[in-house]
Amino acid sequence: MTDETLSALALSVRVAVLATLANAFVGIPLAYVLARRRFRGRALLDLLVTLPLVLPPTVTGYYLIVLLGRRGWLGAPVYAATGWSIAFTWYAAVVAATVMALPLLVRTARAAIESVDRDLEKAAWTLGRSEWRTALEVTLPLARNGILAGLVLAFARALGEFGATLMLAGNIPGRTTTVPLAIYTAVQTGEETMALALVAILTVLSCLVLVVAGRLGARAA
Amino acid sequence: MRRVPPSLAIIGVALATLSLTGIPARSAQELTFSVAISMKEATEELGRRFMQSRAGVVLRYNFGSSGELQKQIEAGAPVDLFLSAAPRQMDELEKKGLIVPATRRVFARNVLTIVKPATSTIDIAKPTDLLEPRVTKIVIGNPRTVPVGQYAEESLRALGLWDKLQRKLVFAENVRQALDYVARGEVDAGFVYSTDSAIRRRDVKEALRLPEDTYRPVTYPVAVVKDTRHAALASAFIDLLLSPEGQQVLARLGFLPPPPGAR
Numbered sequence: 001m002t003d004e005t006l007s008a009l010a011l012s013v014r015v016a017v018l019a020t021l022a023n024a025f026v027g028i029p030l031a032y033v034l035a036r037r038r039f040r041g042r043a044l045l046d047l048l049v050t051l052p053l054v055l056p057p058t059v060t061g062y063y064l065i066v067l068l069g070r071r072g073w074l075g076a077p078v079y080a081a082t083g084w085s086i087a088f089t090w091y092a093a094v095v096a097a098t099v100m101a102l103p104l105l106v107r108t109a110r111a112a113i114e115s116v117d118r119d120l121e122k123a124a125w126t127l128g129r130s131e132w133r134t135a136l137e138v139t140l141p142l143a144r145n146g147i148l149a150g151l152v153l154a155f156a157r158a159l160g161e162f163g164a165t166l167m168l169a170g171n172i173p174g175r176t177t178t179v180p181l182a183i184y185t186a187v188q189t190g191e192e193t194m195a196l197a198l199v200a201i202l203t204v205l206s207c208l209v210l211v212v213a214g215r216l217g218a219r220a221a
Numbered sequence: 222m223r224r225v226p227p228s229l230a231i232i233g234v235a236l237a238t239l240s241l242t243g244i245p246a247r248s249a250q251e252l253t254f255s256v257a258i259s260m261k262e263a264t265e266e267l268g269r270r271f272m273q274s275r276a277g278v279v280l281r282y283n284f285g286s287s288g289e290l291q292k293q294i295e296a297g298a299p300v301d302l303f304l305s306a307a308p309r310q311m312d313e314l315e316k317k318g319l320i321v322p323a324t325r326r327v328f329a330r331n332v333l334t335i336v337k338p339a340t341s342t343i344d345i346a347k348p349t350d351l352l353e354p355r356v357t358k359i360v361i362g363n364p365r366t367v368p369v370g371q372y373a374e375e376s377l378r379a380l381g382l383w384d385k386l387q388r389k390l391v392f393a394e395n396v397r398q399a400l401d402y403v404a405r406g407e408v409d410a411g412f413v414y415s416t417d418s419a420i421r422r423r424d425v426k427e428a429l430r431l432p433e434d435t436y437r438p439v440t441y442p443v444a445v446v447k448d449t450r451h452a453a454l455a456s457a458f459i460d461l462l463l464s465p466e467g468q469q470v471l472a473r474l475g476f477l478p479p480p481p482g483a484r
Contacts, residue, residue, distance in 0.1 A: 071406050087407050088358060088391045170391050171363070188289055189365045 005194060007174050008182035009201065011090060012159055015178055019097035019158035020151055023105045026098075027154070028147060031109035032135055052164075053103035061167025064096060068168065090176050092169035097158035104157050105150040112146020113139060149216040156209040160202065251279045252451050253299060254458070255290040257306035257368070258395045259331065259414050260441065263474050264304060267467055271458055278454060286395035288366025294319055294446060301449040302458060304441060306331075306396075306414075307368035308484075311442040318447065324455075325444040327484060328462040330477040331414040333372050333436060336425040338406040345410055345428035348380050356389065360402045360411040363392040369399065372436045373412035379435035400425065414439065416475040440483050441476075 033039075034046055052060045068075040070085045079085045086092045116139050124134040140147065162180040169176040171185060179198050186195035225233075256264045261284050268280045283290065283300065291310040294300055295317065303320065305311045308327075314320045337345060343355050351359060362370030370392065377383040393399035396413050403411040404424035411425075418427050443462060445455040461467045468478060 065405075065407075069405065069407055083357070085407070171394070172390070172392055185363070185365065188292055190292055190295070 002194065004173055004177070005182065005198065008177050008179050008198070011093070011175075011177070012179040015090065015093045015097050015161075016155050016158040018094045019101055020155040022094070022098040023101055023154045023158075024151060027102055027105040027150070028109055028140070030102075031106045031147070031150075032113055032139070034106065035110045035113040036135075036139070049106050050103045052100050053107075057100060057161070057163025058167055060099060061096060061164035064092075064099065064164060064168045068092070068095065087168060088170045088172065088176060090169065093161075093165045093176055093178055096164035096168045097161045100161050100164050101154035101157040105147075105154040108150030108153060109143065109147040112143035112150070115146075116142045145216045145219045149213045152209055152213040152216065156206055156213075159205060159209075250275075250277050250451060250454065251281060252301040252449075252454055252458075253281045253283055254302045254304065255283045255285070255294065255298070255300045255446075256304045257287045257290070257441065258284040258397045259306055259369070259417055260304050260329075261397075262420070263329075263471050263476065266470055266474075267458075267461055270466070271461055275454075280458075284395075286362065286367040288368070289395070292366075297448075299448070300446045301451050302443065302455040303446055304328075304443045305368070306439070306441055307371065308440060308442055309371070310368070311444060314446075315444070320444040320446055321452070322444070324459060325442055325484060326459055326463060327440045327442050327479040328459070328467070329441040329471050330479055330483075331416055331439040331441070332433060332477070333369070333376060333412060333431045333439065334415045334418055335410055335428045335431065336400070336403050336413055336418045337410045337428045338403055339424050339426050340406065341409065341426075343409055347429065348377075348382060348431065350429075351382060351386060351389070351410060356409045358391050358408040359386060359389045360391045360393050360399045360408045362396055362399055362412070363394060367393065367395055368439070369396040369412060369414060372439055376431045376436040380432075419475050438480060438483070440479060442484070 030049060034042065065072065065087065067073055069087050070076065070079045075085055075087070086095065120138055120142070121134050124138045125131070129137065160180055161178070162184070165176075165178060166181060171177055171181045177185065179202055183195055183198045183202070186198065254264065254268070264282060268282070272278055272280060283293070287305040287307055287310040290303065290305070291314055294303060294314060303311070303314065311320065311325065315322055315325070335345060337343065343353070344350060345356070350356070361373040362368070364370040364374045374383060377386060391402065391408055393402060396417055399411045400413050400417045400421055402408045404421045410428060415427070415430070418425055443459050445452055445459070449455050472478070
């Protein structure tokens with residue numbers, strides 16, 4: 001295996017792990033809020049989180065550039081202050097993968113949370129637990145398998161992200177080239193063995209992830 | 222069974238109808254040209270003239286980097302004519318017997334230039350200015366598939382800057398993507414052809430031309446693809462490219478005439 005293949009693999013795993021962590025921190029609270037709270041803008045929030053699931057990844061990538069690029073709404077002030085921009089760095093790959101994977105976690109976790117018996121939550125409140133502690137000690141543990149299945153799916157999505165990553169992080173060998181991008185380049189340059197090796201690795205990994213997610217899902221049901 | 226809501230039914234029928242329309246009937250004489258994307262405007266303009274004088278002939282274009290187009294032809298893409306931005310990709314197709322060697326001609330030449338965003342305040346007057354810390358990102362075409370990247374690498378190596386600039390390089394999939402990165406201000410400088418910089422004159426400005434003895438001449442070869450079923454028409458387009466009319470259009474868009482004897 002060449003250095004380039006290895007670095008693509010290492011980067012893909014790192015990006016997927018960090019994106020999954022980011023998903024856990026952002027996605028689980030989001031799923032809880034969407035499942036259990038009624039507030040203004042809830043439908044809009046739901047729409048925003050779900051959009052990356054149905055939009056072409058390149059469209060999501062474009063929005064990310066408009067938001068985070070050197071001249072982006074958030075990117076411009078950061079660039080003006082620090083001279084640094086997230087575009088074309090591996091952090092950008094993490095951001096792209098996080099946004100693309102978020103709907104998978106939120107939708108799965110939300111369904112799991114919604115199926116938790118509300119009477120159990122009410123019992124916890126009656127026994128003096130705050131909503132915060134009820135969520136942490138009752139609701140989320142009961143929805144655990146669904147949330148884990150969502151995290152596994154998010155990991156798989158992050159591992160395979162291509163379009164949005166290409167738009168925001170570019171395709172720089174050794175720095176932002178993840179496995180899907182390396183496969184694209186390998187096919188374009190006629191490096192069939194490299195393409196095949198990477199395709200095989202990604203296929204096996206994805207199968208594993210699906211099996212794990214399926215088992216968790218079955219236990220949750 | 223639950224009834225389908227009428228609004229959904231209407232949308233369904235509309236989508237089904239739309240999916241059946243708009244599929245273009247394949248004309249009897251439809252040709253596909255695979256064109257190095259830096260030749261986009263020139264090919265489109267000459268293509269319009271070509272079709273005007275030939276009723277029933279339809280040209281379709283497949284724009285991309287020459288390396289990408291080469292791989293598509295190797296994979297059996299149904300292409301009639303290949304216009305490449307470098308001899309290398311044409312050589313490889315010729316070696317594999319995928320083009321008609323007798324039809325191969327060089328029809329234009331170009332030069333490399335370094336562009337920066339129009340709003341940039343960084344002074345890039347000589348190649349070593351690229352080393353300055355204020356220049357954090359430089360875009361070049363991916364040297365593995367994109368000729369403009371291959372020329373840029375050659376020039377930077379000759380200038381002794383290639384290794385020193387590694388950390389700053391960002392790769393684009395074709396020259397127009399490189400141009401776009403500069404135009405959007407995402408990078409501080411980029412290597413493109415002089416004809417490209419003219420396309421986005423409002424967003425980019427030329428900073429500096431590279432010494433022409435540091436890279437091989439940028440020549441554009443064209444050849445008929447072996448598997449074409451329209452060899453005569455494809456050859457006729459090559460004739461148009463080389464004719465005074467074709468050369469005039471190319472010159473107006475900034476291309477230089479082909480060097481004598483180049484193939």
